[in-house]
Amino acid sequence: MxxxxxxxxxxxxxxxxxxxxxxxxxxxxxxxxxxxxxxxxxxxxxxxxxxxxxxxxxxxxxxxxxxxxxxxxxxxxxxxxxxxxxxxYSMINTEPVGKYHLQVCRTLSCKILGAAKITAQCSEKLGIKSGEMTSDGMFSLSEVECLGSCGTAPMMQIGFDYYENLTPEKIDELIERCRSEQTSNGVR
Structure with missing residues (x-):
């Protein structure tokens, strides 16, 4: 964890x-x-x-x-x-994180537009809760404060890349891309 x-x-x-x-x-x-x-x-x-x-x-x-x-x-x-x-700062990790660290924005705009559903979908798809890492070390999930992309909420960051206007279906696609690409710098 x-x-x-x-x-x-x-x-x-x-x-x-x-x-x-x-x-x-x-x-x-x-x-x-x-x-x-x-x-x-x-x-x-x-x-x-x-x-x-x-x-x-x-x-x-x-x-x-x-x-x-x-x-x-x-x-x-x-x-x-x-x-x-x-x-x-949420971008500085003081504990080990997965190769793909999914950071879901939870502040006002994202919250109103469905951040809880995004976090729930990530949790369900990965089998972990916010603050945890998968047993293989591939994924970790965190809820973070504003990432400054309020106009494209709900959104999350993986590595240094932003993913915006998210839906549960887009989460499934992103996680599958991560699993198939397994690049060291995030999904492109």
Missing amino acids: SQQFTPNNPLPQEAKVPTQIAVFSPEVEAEIDGHLAKYPAERKRSAILPLMFIVQRERGGHLDPPGVAYLADRLGVRITDIWEVATF
Whole structure:
């Protein structure tokens, strides 16, 4: 079961104090250095989100304690500062997620236009509830706050791709495409 931690659902104590620091390839270090170079040295913490995305990508799709320790070290901030940002944004995963992470928007426009039906269809089709991952690690399902596509509600995000004007039938098609394509960056 994958759980999305939020300020109302805090991280377990053991997740807050990493016992090791992540190590990355020279190519990834160069990518990180490129982002840090965009900011004055005294403002390098401004690179926190781009660096979180890189570390999340390199650590298997979620920001784990060694990745957090790495970020705190590179940015010169406290580990708590990293966790505070990580738990605020739904696009930063603090627990493992499936290869296809289905994030259904649940805020006003989507709610009015059927987000609950979309979540229910995903749950039924995948055999999991929101906050869980399939046993094969292929899919995870989350309900998230506004993704900024209110004019095309109901909608969800898989990876970095938006799927809009959803219906239960479209959900079935999307899940089947994911199962058949199994690409690493989401369904295109």
